[in-house]
Amino acid sequence: MKSPLSLFVTACLAASALPAQALDILPGLWEFESKGVVAGGQPIPNMQEVMAQMQKLPPEQRKAMEDMLTQQGLQMGDKGVRACLSAEQVKSQALPFQDDRPGCNQEVTERSEQLWKFRFHCPDSQGEGETRFASAREFTTVVNIVTAGKSGVTHMESHARWVGDDCGGLEASQGNR
Secondary structure, eight states: OOOHHHHHHHHHHHHTOOOSSOOSOOOEEEEEEEEEEEETTEEOOOHHHHHHHHHHSOHHHHHHHHHHHHHTTEEEOSSSEEEEEOHHHHHHTOOSOOOOSTTOEEEEEEEOSSEEEEEEEETTEEEEEEEEEEETTEEEEEEEEEETTSOSEEEEEEEEEEEESOOTTOOBOOSOO
């Protein structure tokens, strides 16, 4: 079984999945906070619990977890996982967290100014969700995923908020790796 931190990071990435195009959100540093994550009927710890668990890890394990996030263009934030969205990504609407694995596709099934509904299908999972845009600085996403060979549905909710223009040393995410 995956550790709570691994499940949390996976949940953040999946729950933060945006449809292939996005409204006029701001470029810069974004923080994605997952909540209400349930995988196979089991709740996943909230961000504060995950951060507390991470602090208890031996320094080399904590660094390994931080390095794993960095390799994916992510870092731990105050309330969630942070990612940098470049001006080019926002303008071209080429945003991170889309599953670029062979055989995966995603489509927007309904689109309005404040709401996008989408579905996706990969060889090992499929699901659907919706993203509600509150403003150029905030949106929420709800995703339900069914994974092949596993019982139960994974339900994830996330809240994304714009932190600021400056991404610091974090490079713009290039999608799932």
